[in-house]
Amino acid sequence: MKALLIALLIAPIKPCEVWIAQQRYDFIESHNLQRVKVSCYIADEGAKTADGSVPVEGMVSSNREHLGMNMILYTDDLYPEALFKCTDIGGHPMLVNGTAVDFYRDDLSRCYEFINTHSEWVWVEWREDEGAE
Numbered sequence: 001m002k003a004l005l006i007a008l009l010i011a012p013i014k015p016c017e018v019w020i021a022q023q024r025y026d027f028i029e030s031h032n033l034q035r036v037k038v039s040c041y042i043a044d045e046g047a048k049t050a051d052g053s054v055p056v057e058g059m060v061s062s063n064r065e066h067l068g069m070n071m072i073l074y075t076d077d078l079y080p081e082a083l084f085k086c087t088d089i090g091g092h093p094m095l096v097n098g099t100a101v102d103f104y105r106d107d108l109s110r111c112y113e114f115i116n117t118h119s120e121w122v123w124v125e126w127r128e129d130e131g132a133e
Contacts (some may be wrong), residue, residue: 034123070083
Protein backbone atom coordinates (compact mmCIF):
# COMPACT_ATOMS: atom_id res chain seq x y z
CA MET A 1 0.00 0.00 0.00
CA LYS A 2 2.80 2.38 0.95
CA ALA A 3 4.65 1.60 -2.34
CA LEU A 4 1.47 2.31 -4.33
CA LEU A 5 1.02 5.63 -2.58
CA ILE A 6 4.63 6.61 -3.29
CA ALA A 7 4.24 5.55 -6.95
CA LEU A 8 1.14 7.70 -7.26
CA LEU A 9 2.93 10.69 -5.79
CA ILE A 10 5.94 10.26 -8.08
CA ALA A 11 3.98 9.56 -11.27
CA PRO A 12 3.27 12.65 -13.37
CA ILE A 13 -0.38 13.62 -13.32
CA LYS A 14 -1.85 14.91 -16.56
CA PRO A 15 -4.59 17.50 -16.45
CA CYS A 16 -8.02 16.11 -17.26
CA GLU A 17 -8.23 18.13 -20.48
CA VAL A 18 -5.07 16.53 -21.83
CA TRP A 19 -6.37 13.06 -21.04
CA ILE A 20 -9.73 13.77 -22.71
CA ALA A 21 -8.03 15.20 -25.79
CA GLN A 22 -5.84 12.10 -26.02
CA GLN A 23 -8.87 9.80 -25.70
CA ARG A 24 -10.65 11.76 -28.43
CA TYR A 25 -7.60 11.59 -30.70
CA ASP A 26 -7.21 7.85 -30.08
CA PHE A 27 -10.89 7.26 -30.90
CA ILE A 28 -10.66 9.28 -34.13
CA GLU A 29 -7.54 7.39 -35.19
CA SER A 30 -8.81 3.92 -34.24
CA HIS A 31 -12.11 4.41 -36.10
CA ASN A 32 -10.47 6.18 -39.07
CA LEU A 33 -12.91 9.09 -38.69
CA GLN A 34 -12.88 11.87 -41.24
CA ARG A 35 -14.03 15.45 -40.76
CA VAL A 36 -16.21 16.50 -43.71
CA LYS A 37 -18.28 19.51 -44.71
CA VAL A 38 -22.05 19.04 -44.59
CA SER A 39 -24.48 19.93 -47.35
CA CYS A 40 -27.94 18.71 -48.30
CA TYR A 41 -29.72 18.19 -51.58
CA ILE A 42 -33.17 17.45 -52.94
CA ALA A 43 -33.96 15.72 -56.23
CA ASP A 44 -36.45 16.25 -59.03
CA GLU A 45 -39.36 13.84 -59.39
CA GLY A 46 -38.18 10.60 -61.00
CA ALA A 47 -34.48 11.34 -60.49
CA LYS A 48 -32.07 8.43 -60.04
CA THR A 49 -28.84 8.24 -58.06
CA ALA A 50 -25.48 7.10 -59.47
CA ASP A 51 -26.27 3.51 -58.45
CA GLY A 52 -29.64 3.67 -60.24
CA SER A 53 -31.87 3.89 -57.18
CA VAL A 54 -34.53 6.48 -56.41
CA PRO A 55 -33.22 8.87 -53.73
CA VAL A 56 -34.67 8.49 -50.23
CA GLU A 57 -33.62 9.93 -46.89
CA GLY A 58 -30.79 7.87 -45.48
CA MET A 59 -28.73 8.22 -48.66
CA VAL A 60 -25.71 10.45 -49.15
CA SER A 61 -23.64 11.65 -52.07
CA SER A 62 -19.86 11.66 -51.97
CA ASN A 63 -17.21 10.46 -54.43
CA ARG A 64 -16.72 7.32 -56.54
CA GLU A 65 -14.46 5.79 -53.89
CA HIS A 66 -17.32 5.80 -51.36
CA LEU A 67 -20.12 4.77 -53.75
CA GLY A 68 -21.89 1.74 -52.28
CA MET A 69 -20.30 2.16 -48.84
CA ASN A 70 -22.08 2.85 -45.57
CA MET A 71 -21.30 5.93 -43.55
CA ILE A 72 -21.73 6.41 -39.82
CA LEU A 73 -22.42 10.01 -38.81
CA TYR A 74 -20.98 11.00 -35.42
CA THR A 75 -21.98 13.85 -33.15
CA ASP A 76 -19.38 16.45 -32.14
CA ASP A 77 -18.98 14.43 -28.93
CA LEU A 78 -18.08 11.41 -31.12
CA TYR A 79 -21.22 9.39 -30.44
CA PRO A 80 -22.57 7.46 -33.44
CA GLU A 81 -25.78 9.19 -34.51
CA ALA A 82 -27.00 7.62 -37.75
CA LEU A 83 -26.11 5.23 -40.55
CA PHE A 84 -26.31 6.33 -44.18
CA LYS A 85 -25.67 4.64 -47.54
CA CYS A 86 -23.62 6.35 -50.28
CA THR A 87 -25.67 5.86 -53.45
CA ASP A 88 -24.75 8.98 -55.38
CA ILE A 89 -21.71 10.96 -56.48
CA GLY A 90 -21.45 14.71 -56.74
CA GLY A 91 -19.64 17.09 -59.04
CA HIS A 92 -18.60 19.71 -56.50
CA PRO A 93 -14.80 19.61 -55.94
CA MET A 94 -15.24 18.92 -52.21
CA LEU A 95 -17.48 15.94 -53.00
CA VAL A 96 -15.11 14.68 -55.66
CA ASN A 97 -12.10 14.79 -53.33
CA GLY A 98 -14.04 13.33 -50.39
CA THR A 99 -13.95 16.33 -48.05
CA ALA A 100 -17.73 16.86 -48.11
CA VAL A 101 -20.86 14.73 -47.87
CA ASP A 102 -24.18 15.72 -49.41
CA PHE A 103 -27.19 14.37 -47.46
CA TYR A 104 -30.38 13.66 -49.43
CA ARG A 105 -33.53 15.17 -47.90
CA ASP A 106 -37.13 14.86 -49.15
CA ASP A 107 -37.75 18.61 -49.26
CA LEU A 108 -36.08 21.95 -48.64
CA SER A 109 -37.45 22.31 -45.10
CA ARG A 110 -35.83 18.96 -44.20
CA CYS A 111 -32.53 20.29 -45.61
CA TYR A 112 -32.70 23.36 -43.38
CA GLU A 113 -33.66 21.19 -40.39
CA PHE A 114 -30.66 18.91 -40.97
CA ILE A 115 -28.21 21.78 -41.44
CA ASN A 116 -29.53 23.58 -38.33
CA THR A 117 -29.24 20.39 -36.27
CA HIS A 118 -25.65 19.65 -37.30
CA SER A 119 -22.63 21.84 -37.49
CA GLU A 120 -21.06 22.83 -40.79
CA TRP A 121 -18.50 20.04 -40.33
CA VAL A 122 -19.16 16.54 -38.98
CA TRP A 123 -17.20 13.38 -38.22
CA VAL A 124 -17.93 10.36 -40.41
CA GLU A 125 -16.70 6.79 -40.67
CA TRP A 126 -16.87 4.93 -43.98
CA ARG A 127 -17.66 1.20 -43.74
CA GLU A 128 -18.19 -1.57 -46.25
CA ASP A 129 -20.23 -3.64 -43.78
CA GLU A 130 -23.48 -2.98 -41.88
CA GLY A 131 -26.47 -2.20 -44.07
CA ALA A 132 -28.26 1.12 -43.93
CA GLU A 133 -31.69 -0.40 -44.41
